Amino acid sequence: MRLRSRILAVLGVVILAGLALLVVIGAQVSDFWATHIWAGGFINNTATLAPFPAFSSVEVFSLDDPNFHQVHYYLLGSDAGGRDLFALVAKGALPSLVLVALALAGRMLIGVVAGFGIASGATVFRSAARAAGGWIAGFPYLALAVLVIQAFTGGPSTLAQPGLARTLAFVIAISIVGWRDVAEVVAGRIEWVQAQPFAMGARAVGSTGLDFFGRHVWPYLRPALMVELSFQAAAVLVLLAELGFLQYYLGGFTNYSEDTQGVAGFHLANTPELGQLLSDVRLYALRNQFFPVLVPAAALALAALGFEIIGRAFRGRTDLPA
Amino acid sequence: MLWVNLGLICLIGALLVGLASLLQPRTAAVGRVLVTLGLQIGGVLVVTWLLVQRGQAISRQLPPPPGTETAIFAQIEAPAVASLLLIIVALVWGTGFGTAAAAFAVGAKRPRLALLLGVVSLIWVVPTFLLAILAQDLQTQIYNLVQVNVSGGYATFSAGQLAWSAAVLAIRPAAYAYRQGSILIADQSRQLFVRTALSKGLPWGVIVRRHIVRPAAAGLLQTGSSSIRLMFGSLPLVEFFFGYPGLGNLLLNSLGVSTGASSQPPDPGVAIASAVVLASFLAILEALIRVLTQKADPRVAEAASEAAA
Numbered sequence: 001m002r003l004r005s006r007i008l009a010v011l012g013v014v015i016l017a018g019l020a021l022l023v024v025i026g027a028q029v030s031d032f033w034a035t036h037i038w039a040g041g042f043i044n045n046t047a048t049l050a051p052f053p054a055f056s057s058v059e060v061f062s063l064d065d066p067n068f069h070q071v072h073y074y075l076l077g078s079d080a081g082g083r084d085l086f087a088l089v090a091k092g093a094l095p096s097l098v099l100v101a102l103a104l105a106g107r108m109l110i111g112v113v114a115g116f117g118i119a120s121g122a123t124v125f126r127s128a129a130r131a132a133g134g135w136i137a138g139f140p141y142l143a144l145a146v147l148v149i150q151a152f153t154g155g156p157s158t159l160a161q162p163g164l165a166r167t168l169a170f171v172i173a174i175s176i177v178g179w180r181d182v183a184e185v186v187a188g189r190i191e192w193v194q195a196q197p198f199a200m201g202a203r204a205v206g207s208t209g210l211d212f213f214g215r216h217v218w219p220y221l222r223p224a225l226m227v228e229l230s231f232q233a234a235a236v237l238v239l240l241a242e243l244g245f246l247q248y249y250l251g252g253f254t255n256y257s258e259d260t261q262g263v264a265g266f267h268l269a270n271t272p273e274l275g276q277l278l279s280d281v282r283l284y285a286l287r288n289q290f291f292p293v294l295v296p297a298a299a300l301a302l303a304a305l306g307f308e309i310i311g312r313a314f315r316g317r318t319d320l321p322a
Numbered sequence: 323m324l325w326v327n328l329g330l331i332c333l334i335g336a337l338l339v340g341l342a343s344l345l346q347p348r349t350a351a352v353g354r355v356l357v358t359l360g361l362q363i364g365g366v367l368v369v370t371w372l373l374v375q376r377g378q379a380i381s382r383q384l385p386p387p388p389g390t391e392t393a394i395f396a397q398i399e400a401p402a403v404a405s406l407l408l409i410i411v412a413l414v415w416g417t418g419f420g421t422a423a424a425a426f427a428v429g430a431k432r433p434r435l436a437l438l439l440g441v442v443s444l445i446w447v448v449p450t451f452l453l454a455i456l457a458q459d460l461q462t463q464i465y466n467l468v469q470v471n472v473s474g475g476y477a478t479f480s481a482g483q484l485a486w487s488a489a490v491l492a493i494r495p496a497a498y499a500y501r502q503g504s505i506l507i508a509d510q511s512r513q514l515f516v517r518t519a520l521s522k523g524l525p526w527g528v529i530v531r532r533h534i535v536r537p538a539a540a541g542l543l544q545t546g547s548s549s550i551r552l553m554f555g556s557l558p559l560v561e562f563f564f565g566y567p568g569l570g571n572l573l574l575n576s577l578g579v580s581t582g583a584s585s586q587p588p589d590p591g592v593a594i595a596s597a598v599v600l601a602s603f604l605a606i607l608e609a610l611i612r613v614l615t616q617k618a619d620p621r622v623a624e625a626a627s628e629a630a631a
Contacts, residue, residue: 139366139601141555143573147597151373154381155578155588234447241449242559246579278451282563285455297452304447 008313015306019299026090033072034091034272038082039063050082051284051292058082077291080266080280085295092272093299095250099170100236106175107232108225111182118183119190141177142242148173149248156247166250170243174236185228189221223314230311234304241300244275251276274300325594329367336360351616359609366601367594374590374597377577381588394595398572402599404479405557405568408487409603416492417549420499421542427500428507429530439500446497450556454490454563461486477565484566491560495549502545510538540619547611554604569596 040049041060052058054077062068063081076086136144152169193199193216202216243249251273266280277296284292336357343353427436445453461473474482510516511534519529535542558570562579565571573596578588616622 139369139597140557140570140604141551142558143555143570143597143600146558146574146577146579147370147373147377147593150377150577152376152380154377238447238449242451242556245449245451246559246562246574278449281451281455285458293452293455297449301448301452305444308444308447 005313008309012306012308012310012313015302015309019303019306022086023090023093026086027094029084029087029090031091033084034087035083037063037268038078039066041082050078051080051085051289052078052082054085054291076295079268079277079292080284080289081268083268085292088272088277089274089296089299092274092277092296095271096240096274096300099167099174099250100233100240102167102171103174103236104229104233106171107177107179107236108182108229110175110179111228112186112225114179114183115186115190118187119194136176136180141239142246145173145177145239145243146246146248148176149243170248170250174239177239178232178235182225182228182232185224186221189224190217193217193220227311227314230307230314233307234311237300237304237307240275241278241297244278245281247279249273249275249279325367325371325598329364329371332360332364332367336364352613355609355612355616358612359605362605362608363598363602366605367598370594370597370601374594378588378590394591397592398569398595398599400479401567401569401572401596404484404566405561405570405600406603408484408491408561408566408568409553409557409607411484411488412491412495412553413550413607415488416495416553417499417546419492420496420501420549421503421546423496423500424503424507425530425535427504428511428534429527431526436504440504443497443500443504446494446501448494450490450494450559451563453493454560457486457490477567479567483564487560487564487566490564491553491556494556495553498552499545499549502548503542506538506541506545507534510534513537540615540622543611543615543618547608550607550611551604554600557600569600572596573600 038050038060039062040047041052041058042048043052043056043058048058052060052074054074056077057071057073058078059069059071060082062070072084074084074086076084076089078085079088139147149169152172153166199212199216202212207215247267251271266283267276274296277292278300281293281297284290336359339353339360340357343350343357346353423439427439458473461471464470464472472482474480474484474486476483511530513533516529516533519533520526524533557568558574560566561568561571562574573593575586576589576592576596578586580586
């Protein structure tokens with residue numbers, strides 16, 4: 001393995017391991033600090049409204065009962081409800097990662113099946129897979145994801161706590177959007193193996209079906225799929241962030257408005273989820289409050305970067321021999 | 323039923339062109355491009371209609387009154403022009419710049435520059451809205467520094483809006499085009515005929531142009547196609563963020579996605595029309611790239627003719 005690839009692979013693993021460690025530490029913070037809404041607080045005896053800055057110790061008072069005071073150290077600041085961003089992101093990462101894993105599995109499964117269809121040689125399968133791929137490729141990916149989620153849920157996220165249908169909609173939407181690239185990789189590999197003299201030799205001695213696949217196709221397909229999985233994981237994470245920004249996310253929320261002038265309120269997650277944490281990005285950015293924007297976005301972008309770097313590290317090793 | 327009819331017209335048209343190209347094998351290459359284009363647009367129409375209808379049924383919205391479909395074309399005309407302009411500018415700045423940077427990195431023969439550009443291309447993993455926020459912050463910093471508003475306004479079509487939206491939209495496609503293009507060009511530069519040309523004393527610039535970029539042109543066009551697809555994917559988000567009055571923004575608004583406290587009621591007809599026109603732009607651009615690929619690599623056109631025969 002070349003030194004450059006090794007450095008990249010180690011870097012990618014370090015980024016992902018670092019993030020995993022932060023998630024484990026953040027998940028230890030009591031749920032109370034990730035769910036209770038605080039009206040404001042005192043920093044060095046100065047009254048301050050949420051979001052609180054990073055690295056600050058704040059004496060917060062509750063929205064429900066202003067006489068209820070607590071002191072908390074905000075490592076990465078808070079959201080508009082005074083809730084600890086470190087805890088929110090760590091706890092929100094878990095449902096988001098489950099969603100990413102499900103969507104990734106769906107995307108890979110559809111891609112592999114379609115890839116087999118394209119490479120199978122049967123005209124019907126080949127035409128069907130290519131036509132479906134053409135339709136999917138014809139859509140701008142974000143528009144297609146939004147339309148599929150809309151078809152299952154009826155619209156962007158609402159106050160109501162969503163059920164399983166919403167998770168299913170996300171899994172289907174994210175799976176449908178990116179399977180074509182996986183299918184092209186799988187089809188390319190299978191077609192290459194089928195054209196090789198060793199494949200003809202194997203068939204001549206009676207190797208067929210799963211035996212042929214396991215002995216001759218899978219050893220060439222596996223490394224390519226691992227690299228593709230890495231790139232697809234990065235793409236799914238970015239897509240999840242972009243859907244969150246457009247108000248399409250898993251959980252329900254509590255609307256938290258600071259006035260009654262018709263200004264949009266903040267959507268505070270009932271159960272934290274990364275996409276949901278990004279749904280108020282626009283509001284925070286307009287108020288120059290960057291920590292509630294940057295912390296969840298950086299978590300997603302760093303995870304995507306980790307997967308991307310690992311994919312780049314192994315990409316050259318999976319090239320087919322000329 | 324307007325959308326289903328249009329979808330069927332596209333599908334039948336594509337089939338007729340396919341039949342015609344079977345009878346005239348000389349036109350097979352162009353016929354194949356047109357058939358793919360027709361199938362894509364027809365398929366997108368039918369799929370979009372199905373998805374929007376299902377969404378409307380789930381949210382229990384009343385169907386639009388009859389006759390409203392005829393007004394849709396007037397509604398999407400100006401946004402379509404605005405989006406087309408945005409796409410063209412972003413295409414030049416993004417795909418064009420990324421591919422040129424890849425050729426330059428190989429041509430300049432500077433490993434440090436290539437490494438730097440490689441690291442910069444990792445920006446591809448940053449969500450587009452973060453880039454948009456950075457652009458907005460840059461506008462603020464420029465205003466604080468020189469007291470000049472360079473944003474071009476909000477939710478209006480202006481040169482400033484177009485430039486900022488195109489710049490943000492172009493960043494990720496540029497990174498993608500660079501990433502893929504540099505791999506293609508580096509592979510090509512290791513070919514034996516490149517070494518031969520070098521040993522014959524040809525200047526490096528000529529070798530890059532004639533023996534590296536020229537043979538890699540078909541692959542670079544395919545990379546360009548993928549980067550354009552990426553650009554179209556982010557288009558609704560960028561338009562929504564800047565309030566740019568284009569098709570992407572119209573699509574999201576007509577699906578009920580709002581920018582503030584007030585939101586307009588969903589409009590399924592406009593949603594279908596916006597999605598389909600946007601997808602048609604993409605399909606037409608891809609078809610053009612397929613034709614250019616056939617010109618760049620005649621083997622592709624020959625393969626299409628052989629398949630048809």
